[in-house]
Amino acid sequence: MERVQAVKGHQGSLEVEIAGITLQNPVMPAAGTFGFGEELAPFIDLNRLGAIVVKTLTLHPTPGNPPPRISETYSGLLNSIGLQNPGVEKFVQVKLPYLRQLKPPLIVNIAGRTISEYAELASRLSGEAGIKALEVNISCPNVKEGGIIFGTVPEMAAQVTAAVKKQTSLPVIVKLTPNVTDITEVAKAVVDAGADALALINTLRGMAIDLETRRPALGNIIGGLSGPAIKPVALYAVWRVARAVKVPIIGMGGIMTAHDVIEFMLAGATAVAVGTASLVNPRALIEIIEGLEDYVAAQGIDDVRELIGAVQI
Amino acid sequence: MERVQAVKGHQGSLEVEIAGITLQNPVMPAAGTFGFGEELAPFIDLNRLGAIVVKTLTLHPTPGNPPPRISETYSGLLNSIGLQNPGVEKFVQVKLPYLRQLKPPLIVNIAGRTISEYAELASRLSGEAGIKALEVNISCPNVKEGGIIFGTVPEMAAQVTAAVKKQTSLPVIVKLTPNVTDITEVAKAVVDAGADALALINTLRGMAIDLETRRPALGNIIGGLSGPAIKPVALYAVWRVARAVKVPIIGMGGIMTAHDVIEFMLAGATAVAVGTASLVNPRALIEIIEGLEDYVAAQGIDDVRELIGAVQI
Amino acid sequence: MKLLTEILEAVVLASSQIRPDIYLLSLEAPTISRDARPGQFVHIRCSHTYDPLLRRPLSIHDIGSKGELVLLFQAKGRGTAWLAGQQAGNRINVLGPVGQGFSIVANKKVAIVAGGLGVVPLLFLARKLLESDNEVNFFLGAQDCDKLLRLEALRRMEVNLFLATDDGSAGFKGTVTDLWKKHLRPGAFDWAYACGPQAEMAEFARLAERVALPAEVSLEERMACGIGLCRGCVTAVCDASGHKKYENVCSCGPVFNAAAVCWED
Amino acid sequence: MKLLTEILEAVVLASSQIRPDIYLLSLEAPTISRDARPGQFVHIRCSHTYDPLLRRPLSIHDIGSKGELVLLFQAKGRGTAWLAGQQAGNRINVLGPVGQGFSIVANKKVAIVAGGLGVVPLLFLARKLLESDNEVNFFLGAQDCDKLLRLEALRRMEVNLFLATDDGSAGFKGTVTDLWKKHLRPGAFDWAYACGPQAEMAEFARLAERVALPAEVSLEERMACGIGLCRGCVTAVCDASGHKKYENVCSCGPVFNAAAVCWED
């Protein structure tokens, strides 16, 4: 339904740039919905993605939250995974070799329980070949220590950013939470502290109750809401932040189709990430990229960057 | 699908109490989705509702925002009505006589551009017979002055509440916005300032872009998101606030069925409001009340108040 | 009118695709068929879940000879695509009839100006105006001759039919308002009605005003409730003194006095 | 296994309601039928819009004689209600086969313990175990005789069938694990498989461990992706040293070594 007839012959450029890194197209996976890449390889050609973004890494292996971790909501998904991951060392040994040989730039997402853990993660990963940028997750609603706490107080967000910047020469993308009164305050604070790009939004805090048991539907009680349900909130956040800061923005939140991508770019995103859509349809990333190719062709757009922030007010 | 078979003979009480007012059942309309009552009268018996809540009133007639004011999102609705209403005087003259003769307690929702406007509205309405409570809207995302600004800063929210309380002996319900970092801070501030009950949540800030025109889908650029999409966010807010304050809570946000009502009550709501559901199905309020009757009957619940805050953690 | 509005599970009697993107749908909805007046619409749930969430407004296109409710619609987006997939025997949740219809005059010379899908409410209007002994002059326009909708049905009615196409593939070459303008002398008509693209209706209103012809238009606006609860569907109208205010298209319209509409918005 | 997983628009060949809330659905899904192993599941979109949003996991119940993929499911909530409404000729988006299936042993005496809907993956398992020349003892339990599913199909297979019902309306009166326990002497079986309610599987695991019988169970957990992307579907498993960790039910399971599962959770 969403696919536009391609105009024969016309081929607009889909290339964009984020923090000095060139992406062949603006579409990448959202952290935590892509495993470590291999799981999707049977379904799509990972080399066609704009970038590769892997599940949040912590310094030590993290077991994650007790199940149930998933609860479906109307056009949305509540999750409380709790950053389950093998830890940075095992990642470097077991996962990185595979990821390194993929063509798209690799962005590694990190989260610490303390500012010094963020710094340590940054320094540990900076030395590794094949990593093109770090995405700093200060917005996970599902862990007790760290996570979202750093993302809601502008000063703390700035401190995390500065600490990471100090340890790495890699571009630093800071991932913001929408669960704040004014997201532009946090955005400005992290940009002032050196963030090279911003990623937004992470999930909205949410909850569901199972009527049969009268217990929370999630083992962790609360979770993060993602998927089409949150798209309007995400688009608003991107639009607000794009007008408040000068660094490029990776927009995300409920993107399911190429049309959604275009809305995010018009609102001010330079690139986008696709999360929940991949969980529903493992081919979503590629179908979205193809949809984007069709769209720029049909509209006679020479350079997709024309769309960035081009909403008419 | 949602209707549970009623157990013959058993009839649990649905009565609840909010700020000294007895409601025959916990279900009322959400402000702004019920007109001034008359519009729904052809479809449902208004006397069966737990309470009557009318569109926000302002001191002077408010023309509202330019169209388009509505944009459908996935399982959600963006609106930017902008508090269009005839003003308090016309309300008293033209609408109140009709509302006064209805049996359920009448709750009048008010919004000012300044604290003194809130106070003036409260004093003007307190003298009128037939009004049982005031709902103070400090959470409308769609107006430039007042509205949400008062709802995001705890001190200002408290000031509005105190100013209203001073002018009226009616119970005061304060309606909160979810667009804050910590809703419990605002909740505590308004309760300390004298709020007798809380209503939450108002809409989430959101935005959509029309791809054909590349303009915002709403004339006001941004709007408020309501409907099933936001239910998990609303439920989380109710649960948080219920554990933070002692006053009763009117929960709302995405309630479509009796099952949703039960989730909100388990999370801590004493009563609930139904908004978007009435726009989709004019009979929703009554169907939800009937669903609730069936549920308490089927579960053998003697008193619906057993459910309030009864989620098992 | 409101007391007549019902919510019902209408049975689909027949559905046919009359153009690649245009569908004709007959429903069994006796109370609606009985009470419907031209210009009113029905408001339809296009899902059994919450996505799509809102009802879709569709004008009442006709009441068939067996009392069936006939709708004519374009499959545009997610809601109408769902509707296009419904087959005979399925049940559809319909709210209606809603809104204020056209004024039904009697024994007059009337002009009906239909641009594109604007024909939808105007066919039913023509039928009713004929029943009240009016002389009905029906101006039908579209981009090209393939897009002239319900031509056969109109030809079977006792109307004077005038055709216009943008490309001249049938009838007059130009817009339907341009065609109408050629027939518009003072006194040529006693009453005029239009539905179609915004720009053509604005032009229609301007032309009618110039010759002081009473004129009504049917407007479109995005809707949520369709029954006046939410104030989501407003259009700007001006009272006699030029004072502008927002009125609900669903409950004060969709038919408005053409002179009252603020066309510049 | 992963490379064999496909996403396809499967055509519904037949759908029948075999109990008030239970449906048997045949799909044309040749690649899935070809590659499927007992215990694997398919992951199905139950909407053409975003509500319901997630796929629903259903075990592979059988591969029919013409290669059709057969599913057996209970209409529980919104997703399965949609699926129950699909008719022959409709297309359904299916991802599969997914997950790790049961171990297919050969020339052994095996016990299969099915509680309620647990029969779903176990019928296909029995068929495959028979093909590998095992002696198959099939213990089937349910609340009452009306809820014993696929009894006729199982009777047509070369299995030793043992029945249990909670109310004694057919076979042994009690749970299927209680019935199995009565047959469970050391050496009675070489291998055991189970699927059913959590409590019965826990009991099954305990009993099997007591006689050191290799035992496998198929677990259920809420799922999003179904292919290991999200870590949403974990269950706690213990390694030999009792060390607990969370493993994906979708990609490491749904079949697990019964001894490894942390049943107390």
Ligand SMILES: Cc1cc2nc3c(=O)[nH]c(=O)nc-3n(C[C@H](O)[C@H](O)[C@H](O)COP(=O)(O)OP(=O)(O)OC[C@H]3O[C@@H](n4cnc5c(N)ncnc54)[C@H](O)[C@@H]3O)c2cc1C
């Ligand atoms: C009073 C009235 C009568 C109408 N009668 C007809 C008719 O008889 N035949 C016909 O083909 N169309 C008619 N329309 C337009 C029709 O309602 C829209 O084309 C339809 O709602 C589009 O829905 P969708 O799901 O296909 O599109 P989507 O793009 O999925 O719609 C998304 C949202 O936008 C709204 N929307 C989209 N386009 C329009 C539009 N042009 N006007 C109002 N809302 C819109 C939808 O209702 C929905 O809320 C009428 C509109 C109004 C207001």
Ligand SMILES: Cc1cc2nc3c(=O)[nH]c(=O)nc-3n(C[C@H](O)[C@H](O)[C@H](O)COP(=O)(O)OP(=O)(O)OC[C@H]3O[C@@H](n4cnc5c(N)ncnc54)[C@H](O)[C@@H]3O)c2cc1C
């Ligand atoms: C590997 C596996 C195989 C399964 N095989 C079968 C089968 O062959 N036949 C059958 O009838 N059922 C089977 N189930 C259970 C089946 O998936 C659920 O009953 C179904 O998802 C319920 O969806 P719904 O839309 O009807 O319910 P809803 O209540 O609308 O579901 C809401 C959400 O909860 C999830 N959910 C609800 N119940 C369960 C459950 N018991 N297990 C996992 N998720 C659940 C849904 O997938 C959905 O995400 C299986 C489950 C798993 C994990």
Ligand SMILES: Cc1cc2nc3c(=O)[nH]c(=O)nc-3n(C[C@H](O)[C@H](O)[C@H](O)COP(=O)(O)O)c2cc1C
């Ligand atoms: C199952 C799941 C796991 C997630 N894990 C992470 C994570 O580890 N790190 C992170 O920064 N964001 C994580 N997210 C958030 C997503 O990256 C993304 O910000 C969010 O889901 C919004 O996008 P979507 O609506 O396209 O999913 C996760 C989201 C989901 C649904």
Ligand SMILES: Cc1cc2nc3c(=O)[nH]c(=O)nc-3n(C[C@H](O)[C@H](O)[C@H](O)COP(=O)(O)O)c2cc1C
């Ligand atoms: C069209 C529309 C108009 C609204 N107008 C008001 C209003 O005037 N005053 C107010 O306090 N809330 C208003 N709201 C918010 C609702 O009262 C309610 O808080 C919100 O919609 C969440 O509930 P729901 O998801 O059930 O709609 C409005 C909501 C909608 C959808």
Ligand code: FES
């Ligand atoms: S659509 Fe709600 S008032 Fe018109």
Ligand code: FES
């Ligand atoms: S459901 Fe996503 S990892 Fe299992």
